[in-house]
Amino acid sequence: MKLENVRGMRDIWGEEAENQRELEIRAGEYLSSLGYESVRLPSIEFYELIAAKAGPELLDSLYEFKDKGGRSVALTPELTASAARFFATKLRDRPKPVRIWYVGQCFRYDEPQRGRYRQFTQLGAELYGSASPLADAELAFAAAGILKRVGIAPSLKVGNVGFVKRFLTENGAKESALGQILRAADHGDYQPAMEAVQGDAKAFLKDLEGNPQDLEGWLRREQSPSRKKALKELAQIVELLKAMMPEAKVIPDLLFVRGLAYYTGFIFEAFSSGLDSALLGGGRYDNLLKELGGPATPAVGFAAGVDRIALLMKHPTQPVTGTIFPLDEHSLTKAARAFSALDGMGFELYPSITGAREAMSRALKASHRFVVLAGELDGEDAVTIRDLKKREQQRVQLTDLKQILQEADRDAPREGPNERARHGHPL
Ligand code: AMP
Numbered sequence: 202m203k204l205e206n207v208r209g210m211r212d213i214w215g216e217e218a219e220n221q222r223e224l225e226i227r228a229g230e231y232l233s234s235l236g237y238e239s240v241r242l243p244s245i246e247f248y249e250l251i252a253a254k255a256g257p258e259l260l261d262s263l264y265e266f267k268d269k270g271g272r273s274v275a276l277t278p279e280l281t282a283s284a285a286r287f288f289a290t291k292l293r294d295r296p297k298p299v300r301i302w303y304v305g306q307c308f309r310y311d312e313p314q315r316g317r318y319r320q321f322t323q324l325g326a327e328l329y330g331s332a333s334p335l336a337d338a339e340l341a342f343a344a345a346g347i348l349k350r351v352g353i354a355p356s357l358k359v360g361n362v363g364f365v366k367r368f369l370t371e372n373g374a375k376e377s378a379l380g381q382i383l384r385a386a387d388h389g390d391y392q393p394a395m396e397a398v399q400g401d402a403k404a405f406l407k408d409l410e411g412n413p414q415d416l417e418g419w420l421r422r423e424q425s426p427s428r429k430k431a432l433k434e435l436a437q438i439v440e441l442l443k444a445m446m447p448e449a450k451v452i453p454d455l456l457f458v459r460g461l462a463y464y465t466g467f468i469f470e471a472f473s474s475g476l477d478s479a480l481l482g483g484g485r486y487d488n489l490l491k492e493l494g495g496p497a498t499p500a501v502g503f504a505a506g507v508d509r510i511a512l513l514m515k516h517p518t519q520p521v522t523g524t525i526f527p528l529d530e531h532s533l534t535k536a537a538r539a540f541s542a543l544d545g546m547g548f549e550l551y552p553s554i555t556g557a558r559e560a561m562s563r564a565l566k567a568s569h570r571f572v573v574l575a576g577e578l579d580g581e582d583a584v585t586i587r588d589l590k591k592r593e594q595q596r597v598q599l600t601d602l603k604q605i606l607q608e609a610d611r612d613a614p615r616e617g618p619n620e621r622a623r624h625g626h627p628l
Contacts, residue, residue: 209311209319213508220351220511221322225304228324228347228505235343237302237326242283244306248273250282254489256462257380258387262309276308279461281486281502282493284327289495297330297498304507316478316509325483327502329490334434336501337467337485338441344471344481344503345449351514355471355480356450359439360457362464362484364431369394371425372402383458391456409456416453431466438467463489467501475513481505522547522610523571525584526560535599536575539584542602548573564589571606 206212213221229239248265255263255278264276277283280303292299304324311317326343328336341357348355365386370376374397385393391410398406409419416436423429435453442451459468459482468484483503491497525548527536533554540550548571551560557574564572564587574585579596586602587594588609597605 207319209313211318211320217511220514221507224347224351224507224510224514225324227350229302229304231346231350232302232326232343235300235339235346237300237343240284240287240301240303242277242280242287242303242305244277244308245274246277246283246286248275250286250493251275251278253493254282254461254463254486255279256384256460258384258460259309262311264308264310277305278309279307279504280305280323280325281327281461281463281489281504284325284502285489285493285495285500288327288329288498288500289490289493292329293496293498298336299329300326301329302326316476316506316512318508322507323504324507325502325504327500329498329500331501332485332487332499334437334441334467337438338445340483340501340503341438341442341469342445344469344483344505345446347505348471348473348480348510351510353473353480353510353513354449355473356452357442357469357471358452358454358457358479359435359442359467359469360454361431361435361466362458362468363466364428364435364455365458367425367428367431368402368406369397371428372405373397373399380462383462384460386456386458387460413454413456414452416455419455434466459484463492469503471505473513476509478509479506480509480513521549521567521569523569523573523606524549524551524560524564524567525573525575526551526555526557526563527553528557528560528574528576529554531577532575535581535584538599539573539575539602542599543573543606546603546606561587561589571609573602 233239251263252260259278263278266274268274284301284303288299302325304322306320307323308320310319313319326340328340345355345357366379369379369382374382378397382393382397391406395403395406416432416439420432420436423432439451439453442449457468463486464484465487466485470479470482472479481503485501487499490500525536525539527533536550540548560572560574570588570590572587572589579585583596583598584602585594585596586606
């Protein structure tokens with residue numbers, strides 16, 4: 202048997218695993234504080250649900266199969282369709298808007314590279330039952346807020362896929378060809394769009410390609426009422442985002458499209474230096490619920506790539522600060538009591554009986570600051586602690602252990618004060 206990972210599947214460990222966990226905790230707390238309710242969604246759905254509005258790219262990369270009961274199913278390539286199924290079956294009668302957030306596994310048979318895997322985690326939020334631009338702005342704000350909470354200042358690319366779709370169909374592109382044209386445009390290839398449109402629209406598209414960020418300029422020039430409406434909506438959302446986060450970089454891009462086929466209006470993605478691909482993406486999808494057979498409900502949401510964001514997080518957590526060593530057979534209970542007294546303070550328990558010398562060498566190797574020695578010599582209720590940073594040693598009663606270690610850390614903190622506040626360590 203070969204002991205290796207399946208291509209595109211990976212074990213996540215060490216700093217990266219810590220970052221992912223921290224991101225999920227922080228994002229969850231933050232989204233709960235904004236009124237989003239947590240849901241855990243399954244990783245297998247009916248093929249039909251996933252395929253309905255996935256778009257050609259996602260369909261190509263789908264893990265689909267028949268389960269043992271002969272059902273056509275797929276591993277979830279994203280979770281908006283699952284969340285829509287959940288909303289339509291469990292929450293449809295709730296007063297609107299309904300807000301949920303989720304974290305779950307996604308699977309896409311993509312070509313693996315840095316930040317692109319065949320199994321990855323998405324953390325997303327959805328708001329059902331509002332067509333207001335304020336709801337669009339809220340979702341983009343919440344998405345940026347998550348990144349801010351893990352030390353990333355993103356730039357937000359914003360667009361309106363309704364504008365692009367209308368531009369194409371009002372100038373001769375066939376509805377049936379739209380999927381392929383948008384897929385190419387999503388990869389920066391506007392040639393199929395250029396070939397699909399006719400007459401003046403070709404020159405217009407060329408101009409637009411040269412200057413896609415000039416939202417105000419194009420808004421002034423736009424003649425088609427439906428496209429003007431889409432651009433006005435986008436301008437309003439940009440204004441709301443500026444009011445919500447004046448410091449953020451919000452960059453309109455009128456040719457911006459996203460791979461998923463269900464978007465109908467506002468779309469956005471967040472980027473940060475250090476990674477070329479998007480950290481998260483989302484937008485408005487007002488028809489999906491109805492198209493899936495649910496209640497007609499306007500909706501907007503986003504999904505963040507936990508694996509990608511974790512790659513950029515700068516502050517690994519360093520929770521372990523010391524080890525408790527039992528020095529002899531009779532001190533196992535005392536070591537257990539010390540472990541319990543220091544619960545949650547960053548102390549691990551060494552599970553075997555160890556000599557004091559070996560304990561020191563293990564602590565030094567692990568770069569731990571404290572060694573707690575539980576041995577017979579200190580009597581029943583006391584242990585010896587060694588502070589390897591200050592090179593001090595003292596005998597401490599178990600009842601005082603927690604307080605003394607807290608004070609020791611206050612005298613010579615192992616991290617800066619902000620860092621400690623960030624991780625919430627008592628030590
Ligand atoms: P999408 O809606 O397809 O743009 O996906 C939303 C987010 O999920 C992206 O912005 C990425 O951060 C993340 N993501 C998508 N595909 C992958 C992948 N193959 N590997 C890792 N992360 C991904």
